[in-house]
Amino acid sequence: DSGVTQTPKHLITATGQRVTLRCSPRSGDLSVYWYQQSLDQGLQFLIQYYNGEERAKGNILERFSAQQFPDLHSELNLSSLELGDSALYFCASSQGRSGGLQETQYFGPGTRLLVL
């Protein structure tokens, strides 16, 4: 158990809908990262938050957004869902003392999203 929690574990929805994925980092960790894992793309970085502020952005679609709250939990919002958004979504956290540089990222169990 990494100490990172994610809810829900599974999510089934229809195209065009909007969903919210939730992540609680390990106790004391300030940085939260979101990754998408699909069969054809592997694990891809989406976005990082550090102590409530956006720190880095990857290939995140404009239909996707995220935020980190004062209690350090994070939410990833996916809107106007398409079939191709079906994937595993992972949250990871790190201490954040150096903003994330050279820090080990610990991953949560993931949310499996299926868009029908």
Next chain:
Amino acid sequence: EDQVTQSPEALRLQEGESSSLNCSYTVSGLRGLFWYRQDPGKGPEFLFTLYSAGEEKEKERLKATLTKKESFLHITAPKPEDSATYLCAVQAGDGNKLVFGAGTILRVKS
């Protein structure tokens, strides 16, 4: 653009048959190379971090090594419970993101 290539894509071993997994990378300014293990439907589980060429780390039957261009994950006398996908990732430049390879699927048969 940072790139990570893992080989082989899949590896089948008999219990006790030692082998190595390869991770080659092309990056600007390596800050760290990370090995993770992932079981089906689960999140990646951290194994090792290597920061500089020549560094080695060990944990039970696993040993990770790093050169300037690649890393190896050596598995000594594997057991069926070592079956998993092994992922290699790099952190480079001034970014915090991890760039992952496609992984090596390891199957160990008894």
